[in-house]
Amino acid sequence: MVSMSDGSDLSVGQAARRLGVTVRTLHHWDEIELAKPSVREDSGYRRYSGADMERLQRIVVYRELGIGLEDIRIIVDGSALEAADVLRTQRARLGERIEELRRRGEDVERMIDAYENGLTLTVREQVEAFGPEWDPRWPLQARERYGDTGQWQQYAERAAKRDAADWTRIVQTVSALDAELAVAMDADAEPGSERANALVDRHREVFSQYFPLTRSMQVCLGRMYEADPAFTAHYDGVRPGLAAWLRRAIDARARSEGLDPDTARWE
Amino acid sequence: MVSMSDGSDLSVGQAARRLGVTVRTLHHWDEIELAKPSVREDSGYRRYSGADMERLQRIVVYRELGIGLEDIRIIVDGSALEAADVLRTQRARLGERIEELRRRGEDVERMIDAYENGLTLTVREQVEAFGPEWDPRWPLQARERYGDTGQWQQYAERAAKRDAADWTRIVQTVSALDAELAVAMDADAEPGSERANALVDRHREVFSQYFPLTRSMQVCLGRMYEADPAFTAHYDGVRPGLAAWLRRAIDARARSEGLDPDTARWE
DNA sequence: ACTTGACCCTCACGCGGCGTGAGGGCGCAC
């Protein structure tokens, strides 16, 4: 026998189990008049008839398609043509939603990449942006050292949005600054002089492309330029003695702003 | 200049415009202590500083990744490691969600197919299931005639879930019934006899695989078998005179249930 | 007749992330 008239109506619990929904759900559908039991006993108990169950089953099917209850009401109460309309609308909505989530997923992926690898570029793109002496292991080493700091995080957030062209532009500003620093040192500009101070400020601006750099953080960075062989090598590669000169210039600028460079902290 | 210290703090409206969010959103983030303005004027007006704007900008970025506000709080207040964890979780969630929507989209597509074409099978599958004399235009003709009825809708809802194997099984039950009907008529079973009545009941069950068929609807169907050349051809193809015999059998069964077949309506 | 335990009932708040008023103050220009 199919499911014609089994004679016995069902309680909410039984109906819910058969439909694979919760009792609360049936209560809700009753409340909003989407599907009421055809009988209420004197005790107030709901009794769902075979016809009720058919309606409920249809509702369950459409709900599984992700259709809202008001639209389901249109489908089960309205004409087949209205129903088809709702379905087509739902198809369109799903398509858009999927596309949106897909794009969002790519963005998340890029962000994770930035967190984990420091860059979202392929090695080929990196070499193109940073020049032939670029070592692709560099960003990973940076992450090992600083990966758990807030600055790395802010760096990653920005890196996630940058493509090869953006990086090329940044590299240009950085090397332009390096060159200007070298020229100033060559011209015996004194740390603390107007020219040196202006360059220190530009250094802070340029570096802030990576992450927000306060003055006291800049002072610490100056120390590192002198203390860390990798940094020293970079600046002294531009011009011997530049790392030390820049450190002194940064210290002088800090003092001119009322900051004691000897007590500066990374924050 | 970058965005260091522009001197002037912003009002909610200005901040909202720069961030591309609504004022209400900033109010909300203030309420839940996700991002409070660092200054409140005596008038109660909010003033967002440069540092506030940086925090807000970060929040906006993560919000665009679809991350919940509580998780964003973890990201912007917690360590980079916690942030990376949240991002990976979000990546996983997005993947699942996309997969879910994709499957749901396929189901909607199948349902639309069923509404519009009556079947979700390829023509090849249709011929395999329904036999070589099957005409693929048949379901479309059916939709033209009945496509705006509730029965077509219920038929479509069921058809959407059926694959080739399901249809093969249904065809078997239908032709098995046809054969039994023919045998009964051959044996001169009288309409109204126990044997004929049982077969009429089976006919209703078998037919209910398409859509719920009440007794009065069955009576109307019996009329059509006799009146519609296509139906007549089918049953008389099984055995000449079978269409008429079946109609009489259905009428007799209806009378035995207290139904007047002459006033039966399609409902 | 009473108890037990599984079921059933009706409120009513909570969730997430704001949208959308209502009702009223602030600030600047005419």
Add this chain to the structure above:
DNA sequence: GTGCGCCCTCACGCCGCGTGAGGGTCAAGT
């Protein structure tokens, strides 16, 4: 002073129920 555009604080609404609280009902067992 008055008009206009900004700002403020409530507070309800959305969507589809989940999750209690507090209490009745029913069939079986003692």
